[in-house]
Amino acid sequence: MDDKTRIIELLQPYLNNGSLYIVDVQVVGRRGGRIKVTILLDSDAGITIDECADISRQLGNQMDELNFFGESAFILEVSSPGVDYPLLFPRQYIRNIGRNLLITLTDGTLRSGKLESVDDAGVVILIEPEKKSKSKKKKEENLAAQAPIVGATSIPFEQIKKANVEISFK
Structure with missing residues (x-):
């Protein structure tokens, strides 16, 4: 199972029974350099900065506990797609x-x-x-x-x- 699929599985408990949904998950820098994980979430009513920060904190801690990327350091960003991001759903x-x-x-x-x-x-x-x-x-x-x-x-x-x-x- 690739990193993106594993991250999507880890995200499921944070999606508030479907009220939040995943727009995109990107993992870059896996081959050398610092790993950056970008997660874009949204909901029918929009998502707040506080919700993003809360999910980022909890998911980041969980990924650390699981030693998700081994000994490699990673940056985790959780945000809304923003108005310039294409509509997908x-x-x-x-x-x-x-x-x-x-x-x-x-x-x-x-x-x-x-x-x-x-x-x-x-x-x-x-x-x-x-x-x-x-x-x-x-x-x-x-x-x-x-x-x-x-x-x-x-x-x-x-x-x-x-x-x-x-x-x-x-």
Whole structure:
């Protein structure tokens, strides 16, 4: 069993019966150098710094007692994924309903819009029409450009390669 799988097993008792969930576990530096373990946790209501610190303290002590990495020193970081981390699970999308997303589809196409709804199959985003100058409109008409997608657009999860919340300071 690899380090990541063992850490995920050790984390289970700290997940409050599923109210917290694991977004990512990374172990780097195993071959020489200091080992760094990064654990990203989240919940439907968000996770606090105090919850992260508590889990880090308890898990770190447990890993020390188990001599998890032998005699090698390690750094343990437990935090939330942060707003710049891609959305990976449907529960993360639900928490972000009403926010703007930038979605990269599996074919490389980009879609940007306000997240309207989420279900088991995918998401619906509201794509606003792009504001264009008269000269740009005229140029596109001359090129017979394909009409851009606007309005409520359904995107199945299997077509989403990456989705990030767009930060807005308006």
